[in-house]
Amino acid sequence: MSFQPSPKKANPSPKPKRRASSWSDFWVKNTHAKPLNPVIFTMQLPPLSSKDPDNPKAQTFFSNFSKIDRTLLLPDEVLLNILARLPDSQRLSNFLVCKRWLNIQGRLVRSLKVxxxxxxxxxxxxxxxxxxxxxxxxxxxxxxxxxxxxxxxxxxxxxxxxxxxxxxxxxxxxxxxxxxxxxxxxxxxxxxxxxxxxxxxxxxxxxxxxxxxxxxxxxxxxxxxxxxxxxxxxxxxxxxxxxxxxxxxxxxxxxxxxxxxxxxxxxxxxxxxxxxxxxxxxxxxxxxxxxxxxxxxxxxxxxxxxxxxxxxxxxxxxxxxxxxxxxxxxxxxxxxxxxxxxxxxxxxxxxxxxxxxxxxxxxxxxxxxxxxxxxxxxxxxxxxxxxxxxxxxxxxxxxxxxxSLEGCSLLTTEGLEPVILSWKELQSLRVISCKSIKDNEVSPALSTLFSVLKELKWRPDTKSLLAASLAGSGMGRRGGKFFKRT
Incomplete structure (x- = not known):
């Protein structure tokens, strides 16, 4: 006659502790806070990528929820304000998301070429x-x-x-x-x-x-x-x-x-x-x-x-x-x-x-x-x-x-000098692509004028050496202490 030991009783599961109340519970239970329920529900959801292999119902829930557009919880005015803050490079492709975004994106367009x-x-x-x-x-x-x-x-x-x-x-x-x-x-x-x-x-x-x-x-x-x-x-x-x-x-x-x-x-x-x-x-x-x-x-x-x-x-x-x-x-x-x-x-x-x-x-x-x-x-x-x-x-x-002179091929240094020397208030000179104006024809009086100008850009032709010699010399910027900038 053999005796078999009685099966060992499983330990009863511990009694769950009562969770302290929080502000979210207060707002969810409050009848005046119904508009906040979808927002709080969305905030409390776990990430969509988390799956419980032992709970097939959870897998079904997350697979169905991943197909839901969460932006449907936002009213049009809120979504419009969000899309308006995006840079132009990201805003142009928003109309491809859905018909709702297509209509909202159209309300943001102000300029159009038909x-x-x-x-x-x-x-x-x-x-x-x-x-x-x-x-x-x-x-x-x-x-x-x-x-x-x-x-x-x-x-x-x-x-x-x-x-x-x-x-x-x-x-x-x-x-x-x-x-x-x-x-x-x-x-x-x-x-x-x-x-x-x-x-x-x-x-x-x-x-x-x-x-x-x-x-x-x-x-x-x-x-x-x-x-x-x-x-x-x-x-x-x-x-x-x-x-x-x-x-x-x-x-x-x-x-x-x-x-x-x-x-x-x-x-x-x-x-x-x-x-x-x-x-x-x-x-x-x-x-x-x-x-x-x-x-x-x-x-x-x-x-x-x-x-x-x-x-x-x-x-x-x-x-x-x-x-x-x-x-x-x-x-x-x-x-x-x-x-x-x-x-x-x-x-x-x-x-x-x-x-x-x-x-x-x-x-x-x-x-x-x-x-x-x-x-x-x-x-x-x-x-x-x-x-x-x-x-x-x-x-x-x-x-x-x-x-500012650009592309004036007939004007020479002889014709330019007397005119700009007669302008006592001249502060800025720009000479670009004027092939008849030569560096070797610049007189000492014209060089003195260059030294007191606020701004000087001298490139009459591609062979001009004066522009390279002026780089780093400060010429063309010294006039800042003589002329008041406006």
Whole structure:
């Protein structure tokens, strides 16, 4: 008879200790803290990568929970604020996450260049990007073949051309959308984006621009291509317009005319203009005078490839607050400036910029420097005909502090020296790619001037040795103790 020992009783599991209450328990149990329950629940979850091999239910729970989008717990405004703080390099790919992120990302877009006009007419532009403030329609206004490898570019307008030769002189006019289509799209854009601040459009009419002026009261910057006098009747309603660019005729693209009539309409309607760009526009003394008298806040005027009548320079004297005057790609400054006593001057002018202009007419250049008598900064870049006699006319501007010359191949050291030595307030000199100016022609008086300048950049040609010898010598910076920096 054998005896078997009775099985040993298992030790009872210890009684779990009561966990001390915490602030999280208090908020979860509190009925007033229901909105915080999802947030606290998410914070208390273990990491998704942790799995319990002995508990298959836990594996199922984590595998299902990994498919849940945790951002669904955040309201749209919170997620919008988070995405807005991301850098641009990371923000662009957020719309690929899901449809919700696609819609939220569209609300962050403020500036857009439209390439397809159908995107506007379908209404998708307004739904996709409801908060647009800057819209460029210049590319979408032109119908061009997509499969062409020839791209024609001029300024902000680009279009593809057919591979075959086309005898059409005005290429853009033949490929531009109809005025009715453009006006209809502008009306839809104005109704959907009332906070529009900047607009670029080609070939619109006064009716389309009137709808923009009525709905977009905050419009401050406008760029019109293929502009004429009738179109300017529409922008007269843009009371808060501050920056305006008008492009009339462009050789090879389109022909359109802005005359004194349009400039007068513009001056009377847009009295808050601060910057005005006239490209390919006609006009005369009367139009410039009207702008100067009505737009008293105008500080910057740019004329590109202008077709102004003779004597228009005298109208600049009415722009009493003009600070910057730019000439770009102008065949002439003023073909017939008239008597000197009628020219006047711009008392507040500070900067004169000349870029890719013809400066062969001595009377025209002399009249320009007389009007710009009070100028402080003169910039001449890639201008034709600027020889010694023409540049000597700049000595009438006695208050010049900064001179920049680039690409002036006809100007020599003999013509440069007497002019800059006559400017007693000169503080900065920049000479780049002026091959007729030589180092061995620099006189002791010119070297002395170099030593007291605040800023000196001397590279007239690739063989210049003076620039290398000035490096580390401090020349060009010693004037800091003689001139007060402003």
């Amino acid at each position: 390439l397809d006009w159908g995107f506007i007419e379908s209404g998708r532009l307004i739904v996709r990007f409801p908060n647009l403030t800057h819209v460029d329609l210049s590319r979408s206004c032109v119908v061009s073949p997509r499969n062409s490898g020839i791209l024609l570019h001029h300024g902000s307008i680009s279009m593809h051309l057919n591979t075959g030769f086309s005898p059409i002189y005005r290429i853009l006019e033949e490929n531009l959308l109809s005025v009715e289509v453009i006006d209809r799209g502008l009306k839809m854009l104005a109704n959907g984006c009332p906070n529009l601040c900047k607009l670029v459009v080609v070939g619109a009419s006064e009716y389309g621009l009137l709808s923009v002026a009525e709905e977009c009261l905050t419009l401050q910057e406008l760029e019109l291509h293929k502009c004429n006098d009738n179109i300017l009747r529409g922008i007269a309603g843009c009371r808060n317009l501050q920056i305006l660019k008008l492009v009339g005729s462009v050789d090879g693209f389109y022909a359109s005319w802005v005359t004194d009539i349009g400039l007068t309409i513009l001056a009377q309607g847009c009295r808050r203009l601060v910057r005005l760009d006239l490209s390919g526009c006609e006009g005369s003394f009367d139009g410039i005078k009207a702008i100067g008298q009505c737009c008293q806040m105008l500080e910057e005027l740019t004329l590109c490839d202008h077709r102004m009548d003779g004597g228009w320079l005298a109208g600049l004297s009415y722009c009493e607050n003009l600070k910057t005057l730019r000439f770009q790609s102008c065949r002439t400054i003023d073909s017939s400036p008239g008597p000197d006593e009628f020219l006047g001057l711009c008392p507040a002018l500070e900067r004169l910029h000349l870029q890719k202009c013809h400066l062969r007419d001595k009377n025209s250049v002399r009249a320009m420097f007389m009007v710009c008598h009070a100028v402080r900064d003169i910039v001449v870049q890639d201008c034709w005909g600027l020889e010694n006699d023409i540049f000597s006319l700049a000595s009438s501007c006695r208050r010049v502090k900064c001179l």
